[in-house]
Amino acid sequence: MSDLFRVEGLTKNFGGLAVSRNISLSMSAGERIALIGPNGAGKTTFVNLVTGQIKPSAGRVVLDGEDVTGLGSVRRVRKGLVRTFQVTRLFSEMTPEEHVTLTVLQREGNARRIMSRFTGNPEVADEVEGILFTLGLLDVARRTVGELAYGQQRLLEIGIALALRPKVLLLDEPAAGVPSSDTPRIEQALERLPPSLAVLMIEHDMDLVFRFARRVVVLAAGEIIFEGLPSEVAANEKVREAYLGNYAHARSVA
Amino acid sequence: MQVIAPTERLAAVPSLGKRWLRDAIGVILIIATGLAGYWLLPDNLALLTRVIAIALLVLSIDLITGYCGVATLGQAALFGAGAYAAGIACVNGVTEPLTLIAIGAVAGAVAGLLMGSVMLRAHGLAQLVLSIAIVQLFHEAANKASAYTGGSDGLAGLMVSPLFGVFEFDLWGRTAYLFGLALLVVVFITLKFVVSSPFGMLCRGIKEDPIRIRAMGSFVFPVLLKMFVISGAVAGMGGALAAISTQVVGLDSVSFELSANALVMLVLGGLGTLYGAIVGTVIFMGFEHIVSAINPFHWMTMVGALLIAVVLAAPGGLSGMLDKVSGSGKARKGGRA
Amino acid sequence: MLRPSIDRTATRPGYSMQTILSIAIDAFAYGMALFIICIGLSLTMGLMRVVNLAHGAFAMIAGYIASYAARDLGLGYAVAIFLAIIGTVIISIPLERLLYRRIYGSPQLTQVLMTIGITFCIIGITNYFFGPTLKTIPLPGSLSQPVDVGFKTIAAHRLFVMACGIIVAVGLWYLIERTDFGIKLRATVDNAAMADALGVRTQVVYAVSFAIAIGLAALGGVVGAEFLPIEPYYALRYMVTFLVVVSVGGAGSIPGAVVACLLLGAVDTTGRYLMPEFGNFFFYAAVIAIVCVFPRGFLGRAQ
Numbered sequence: 001m002s003d004l005f006r007v008e009g010l011t012k013n014f015g016g017l018a019v020s021r022n023i024s025l026s027m028s029a030g031e032r033i034a035l036i037g038p039n040g041a042g043k044t045t046f047v048n049l050v051t052g053q054i055k056p057s058a059g060r061v062v063l064d065g066e067d068v069t070g071l072g073s074v075r076r077v078r079k080g081l082v083r084t085f086q087v088t089r090l091f092s093e094m095t096p097e098e099h100v101t102l103t104v105l106q107r108e109g110n111a112r113r114i115m116s117r118f119t120g121n122p123e124v125a126d127e128v129e130g131i132l133f134t135l136g137l138l139d140v141a142r143r144t145v146g147e148l149a150y151g152q153q154r155l156l157e158i159g160i161a162l163a164l165r166p167k168v169l170l171l172d173e174p175a176a177g178v179p180s181s182d183t184p185r186i187e188q189a190l191e192r193l194p195p196s197l198a199v200l201m202i203e204h205d206m207d208l209v210f211r212f213a214r215r216v217v218v219l220a221a222g223e224i225i226f227e228g229l230p231s232e233v234a235a236n237e238k239v240r241e242a243y244l245g246n247y248a249h250a251r252s253v254a
Numbered sequence: 255m256q257v258i259a260p261t262e263r264l265a266a267v268p269s270l271g272k273r274w275l276r277d278a279i280g281v282i283l284i285i286a287t288g289l290a291g292y293w294l295l296p297d298n299l300a301l302l303t304r305v306i307a308i309a310l311l312v313l314s315i316d317l318i319t320g321y322c323g324v325a326t327l328g329q330a331a332l333f334g335a336g337a338y339a340a341g342i343a344c345v346n347g348v349t350e351p352l353t354l355i356a357i358g359a360v361a362g363a364v365a366g367l368l369m370g371s372v373m374l375r376a377h378g379l380a381q382l383v384l385s386i387a388i389v390q391l392f393h394e395a396a397n398k399a400s401a402y403t404g405g406s407d408g409l410a411g412l413m414v415s416p417l418f419g420v421f422e423f424d425l426w427g428r429t430a431y432l433f434g435l436a437l438l439v440v441v442f443i444t445l446k447f448v449v450s451s452p453f454g455m456l457c458r459g460i461k462e463d464p465i466r467i468r469a470m471g472s473f474v475f476p477v478l479l480k481m482f483v484i485s486g487a488v489a490g491m492g493g494a495l496a497a498i499s500t501q502v503v504g505l506d507s508v509s510f511e512l513s514a515n516a517l518v519m520l521v522l523g524g525l526g527t528l529y530g531a532i533v534g535t536v537i538f539m540g541f542e543h544i545v546s547a548i549n550p551f552h553w554m555t556m557v558g559a560l561l562i563a564v565v566l567a568a569p570g571g572l573s574g575m576l577d578k579v580s581g582s583g584k585a586r587k588g589g590r591a
Numbered sequence: 592m593l594r595p596s597i598d599r600t601a602t603r604p605g606y607s608m609q610t611i612l613s614i615a616i617d618a619f620a621y622g623m624a625l626f627i628i629c630i631g632l633s634l635t636m637g638l639m640r641v642v643n644l645a646h647g648a649f650a651m652i653a654g655y656i657a658s659y660a661a662r663d664l665g666l667g668y669a670v671a672i673f674l675a676i677i678g679t680v681i682i683s684i685p686l687e688r689l690l691y692r693r694i695y696g697s698p699q700l701t702q703v704l705m706t707i708g709i710t711f712c713i714i715g716i717t718n719y720f721f722g723p724t725l726k727t728i729p730l731p732g733s734l735s736q737p738v739d740v741g742f743k744t745i746a747a748h749r750l751f752v753m754a755c756g757i758i759v760a761v762g763l764w765y766l767i768e769r770t771d772f773g774i775k776l777r778a779t780v781d782n783a784a785m786a787d788a789l790g791v792r793t794q795v796v797y798a799v800s801f802a803i804a805i806g807l808a809a810l811g812g813v814v815g816a817e818f819l820p821i822e823p824y825y826a827l828r829y830m831v832t833f834l835v836v837v838s839v840g841g842a843g844s845i846p847g848a849v850v851a852c853l854l855l856g857a858v859d860t861t862g863r864y865l866m867p868e869f870g871n872f873f874f875y876a877a878v879i880a881i882v883c884v885f886p887r888g889f890l891g892r893a894q
Contacts, residue, residue, distance in 0.1 A: 051469075073468055073469070074468050074471055074472065074473050077468075077469060077470070077471035078471045082469075083469065085466075085469070089463050089465060089466040089469070090463075090466065091458065091459050091462045091463060091466070092462065093458075093462075094455075094458070094459070098455065102452065102455050102456065102459065102470070103470050105452045106456075106470050106471055106472050107471065110452060111452045111453070111455075111456050111472055112452065112453050112456060112472075112476075112477060112480070113451060113452050113453060114447070114448050114451045114452075114453045114454075115451070116451060116452060117450075117451065118450060118451055118452050118454070118455055160470065164470065164471060319700075325699065325700045325703070327703075372879060372883065375883050375886060376882055376883070376886040377886065378699060379636070379642060379699065379834075379838055379842070380838050380882050380886050382699075382703070382834075383834055383835055383838040383878070383882060384879060384882050384883075386831050386834065386835070387831075387835065387875045387878040387879045387882070388875075388879065390831065390871065390875045391872065391875040391876060391879065394869070394871055394872035394875065395872065398868070398869060398872060510831060511827075514707065517704075518704075518707075521704055551714065551715045551718040551719060551723075551823070552715060552719075553715075554711045554712075554714050554715040554718075555711065555712050555714075555715025555716060555719075556715075557708070557711050558707075558708040558709065558710065558711025558712035558713075558714075558715060559708065559712055560708070561704055561705065561707060561708025561711065562690065562705055562708040562709065562712070564704070564708075565693075565694070565701055565704050565705040565708065566690075566693060566705075
């Protein structure tokens, strides 16, 4: 089975500081991977490198057999490489319906048109409705984002990503900042993601990780220190040391 | 897949319908006010026509600043481009008024394209400075190219042929005013369509968060550039109208002062609504006419005090709109990691 | 911009040594005058992040005070400068407290509009009190004479301006890099909340910095009056120049401001000498070119 998405030797140096070291990773269609690691490990940097927001010092990004390393972030989105943001980036005066409609129009290449109407296209409206329904946002579809609860805003982020019909989806801490009472809705949204979509999720919430991911990749100090099943993660010595550092060592010595 | 129950469908509420009605009323109000001016102030029609021409300029700034978030102090360059293009064409034999307006629109659009290409290379203060430098450059160029533009004397004696061959541009300015009013209404309606189109929504998004727009797969630069062209066309039409109605084109139509005043008018009326542009222009120019006849410096003090008051006004209203214009420069409400 | 006090020793626009030297000296002096005025604005914008378009208005106020003191009250040049600086700073204090403090964190357009408003008010009020005519500041005898520096005679005033500029540059550098106040200032700029938590009285730092910036503008307005004549529209007429210089040099950078002032002074002066009929065309063309290539200015801090 050929890889849908592959990263080879991705490296990024800021001056003398190596923020990402030789990261290699591959995903096939429908895979669910979680990327975890202590703070400062370089997880968001990794996502920024993959999406093209930062230029790598070395390495390649290959999407569906095509080398996209030289492409800017906008073109990568158009090829199906989509991300969500750790801190929501939404338009406070627009409604979820408007957000998703704009995204759908953009995907179809019609967002720049002046002569057509923004609302009123039945096919677009159907698709928007479907997405909002899947995420449980129908009842707030016409309220501005400023009025939404943070959990709903995080869901809308996912909704925008879905509207782009991605092949590969990078979720940057989808549950971050969401009160635990709302996390089940995020989980539900994640379960309803299209099965053919390859998803890489950065998360700290371990419950979410274990329920969602088939494979876990652990990043520490810019490089991958472990890759395997969720059940194997906690037992791995290197992972424990990365998270607990000297503390674990000191305790075991004492 | 679940079947979506009827109760769960988005209500097919004509929320769009309500907006349609509001805009229709707005347009009618504009027409009514315009006609009222025609009947109540028959001796001041030249001034009122100039108000309309400037209102077009201020509308063009609203497009760029109110809807796209690009602050500019150089929009008079586009206005002046239209004015001089119409003036030069008229002096060289093109006297049909609609053609002159079209020429002004094209000149303004081209100037907008150039201006946008330069301005969009920078951000923040540098962008503002570029806008000023460009209008000053145009000013100097117009001054220097006196063979075409009349230099500091300007172009004079523009003879415009009757509209539709029937309505002469008379001394009282009646034809000019009604022509201008019609132009304003047509442009306004068109712009209302533009800002409620997908393109308009895209611009609003860019104003608030260009990174999110890029993450949606849309380039930012071409969209903004397109708006510059549209804005330029509107400003250019205003310039052409001014040229036609006053029959004179001077260097003041391509000045920093005009750009700054126009921005003040927009701020007074409110950014991002299109109505605010018209309201602000009428109020500002109305007061200017009355006060500066007494003493131009007192007028300056008044405007200054007014600006300070507007900026200091409590959140909501004009201040709230000011904040939205530079939304990308301010710390975002959601907090930033 | 430049007024008829250009030191023209050549009658034809030939590129003789004399012409080049005249241009260079005038450009340098003009650049230094610009620097003294603009460095305050650069610091206000770069360090305090306030776009103060009214900066030139304060320079203008100082010019008026100095002119009044020297002409109407008959006081000496040095006294006039002193009074001008003190007077302008005193005037700026209530403005800082009541108006500027409200816009420290505001978006740029808000600051632009507020400070344009302040400028308009100052212009209107100035005209009300002093009338629309140009005010000169009579130079003392010692500065009106030409000074022979060997290869050329230069008006003493030019040398005075250059000396002032250099002293200001060095003095500011010393203040920011080597004194306690400078440390507090830099701390406040980097992280105001942290500096506050560490006991730095940030409000005081801002107020003092603002006063210094205005004081410098005042000094520049007075000594630069030969190049930038004092009349009510001064504040608006040169607003663009000051803004441009700070943008090109990069807000917050002393060396950047020096380079920008000298460069733009040179472009302007050369244009005036060699192609006066083009006015400021090349000046603005140069500005556009520079800003396009260096959108953050030569040495500016990232905004």
